[in-house]
Amino acid sequence: MSPATSGQFGPPKPTPASLGWVAILFFVFAQVYSVLTSPADAMMGHLQKMMYVHVPAAWVTFAAFAVVLMASVLYLWKDDERADLLAASSAEVGSLFCGLTLVLGMLWGRPTWGVWWSWDARLTSTLVLFLIFVGYLALRSFVEDPQRRGQWSAAVGILGAINVPIVWMSVRWWRTLHQIQSNPRGLSPEYLRGLLLNVAAFTLLVIWFIWRRYEAARYERAAEHAAQAAALGGNNG
Amino acid sequence: MAVRDDIRRIRAIVWKDITTELRSKAGFNSVAALGVTILVLFGLALGPDGPALKDAAAGALWLAVLFAGVLAFNRSYQVELDGGALEALLLYPGARWAIFAGKLIANLIFVTLMLVIVVPVGIVLFSVSVPSTWPSILGVMMLGVVGIVALGTFYSAMSSRSRAREVLLPLLLYPMLIPVLLASMSATKALLFGDVMQETGAWVQMLAAFDVIFLVATFVAFEYVIEV
Secondary structure, three states, rough: OOOOOOOOOOOOOOOOOOHHHHHHHHHHHHHHHHHHOOOOEOOOOOHHHHHHHHHHHHHHHHHHHHHHHHHHHHHHHHHHHHHHHHHHHHHHHHHHHHHHHHHHHHHHHHHHHHHOOOHHHHHHHHHHHHHHHHHHHHHHHHHHHHHHHHHHHHHHHHHHHHHHHHHHHHHHHHHOOHHHHHHHHOOOOOHHHHHHHHHHHHHHHHHHHHHOOOOOOOHHHHHHHHHHHHHHHOOOO | OOHHHHHHHHHHHHHHHHHHHHHHOOHHHHHHHHHHHHHHHHHHHHHHHHHHHHHHHHHOOOHHHHHHHHHHHHHHHHHHOOOOHHHHHOOOOOHHHHHHHHHHHHHHHHHHHHHHHHHHHHHHHHOOOOOOOOOHHHHHHHHHHHHHHHHHHHHHHOOOOOOOOHHHHHHHHHHHHHHHHHHHHHHHHHHHOOOOOHHHHHHHHHHHHHHHHHHHHHHHHHHHHHOO
16 A cells, blocks of 8 residues: 555546537437337337437446446556546446436336336346445545545445345345246347447447546546645645 | 464454443443334334234344444444544554454344344234244344344444445445345245245355355455555
8 A cells, every 4th residue: 555656647638529529419310310210119119219218328337337346446456546536437427327227217117017117136236236336426425535535435336346246136036936027028120220329329428428527537636636735835745 | 373363353352342332331222222113113114904014024123133233333433433442453463354353243243132132022013923943033134144244344444434424334335235135034034934935045045145245345345444
């Protein structure tokens, strides 16, 4: 552990503005394209269009939380504060999309299944994932000391990530004793094209979000370091 | 050599925590009273009719243990922080995991003693007929308590040293405990109703597996959360 070495970095490179424009325009294109080209589903009708927002949101949620896990491991291993800031940024964006996934899923589930919520393994473990990362973000906001915050949240992030497959397993077992789970249905190519396009668009959006958030986090930390250095009379090394 | 020293350290920490508790008894009395109160509240919420109460007894009992246990976990570190004792504890030579093990065992004893009071109250209030398989239920309870206490002791090491600890510990702990609680509740409930679906064995295996996973994970991760 070498607390003094971490955090000795200047302001970050700003996120390219073009990335944001490309992400937004691509997202609009992907949504319009997929909604216009996909035929109405035999069973769900135009409700099927929910797939183009719900499924990509779920995928990028898991991608963002995978980044949190990797960045947390990297932080504990290398003690590089930038990894901690990346984990925090991904956790914020991931929680946002996790919440979005849950809400969109409920909006989709109500007309198709007839219920807002079903206690199946996938829904329940996504909800638990959301709650774990709400706790993660709360922990970060309640701890001032940067090193303490970094190590604690890394530990919470890693344990939380370990817990999700365990929750999935236990809920599945709990469910299967009561009733059989619904199976995801196969997907025909005219739906798949739109879906993959939207997954790419969501991924680009999330990269942009995380990048911007990371940039802001870097500025915040640089400002904290500067304030700390000023308080200590010039040199905090 | 070193292992023997660590065992001595663990014993010292357990003994210190128990002695502190024995001298005041305030912590234990209030936590046990809270456990009983929660059971009463569950009874009132679930209505006065017998079958519904009996059906919910296992769940209510585990939630009472959880809610009351959270107070015990935060207290376990709070008593250290008040006198600056945690710094002194960390200054002593030896492995960090010994501190965790000591705290964990002390909390285990604490929560088990709480069960001694809360369980009979639950049996009476929820009109549970104790089946002949009660030793298995005791075993399930011990496994469940180990899981709850391992994660509780770990998370309270952080939450007790942060602002807003009363909020933070439940917020971090409850979602993490879902698998342990689900397995404990299901196994207890199955045993109470005579294990008609032959599911207890699978739940107990899962519970034991969760205990091992969470014990290992918290022992490894404790080094990172106690040093800073």
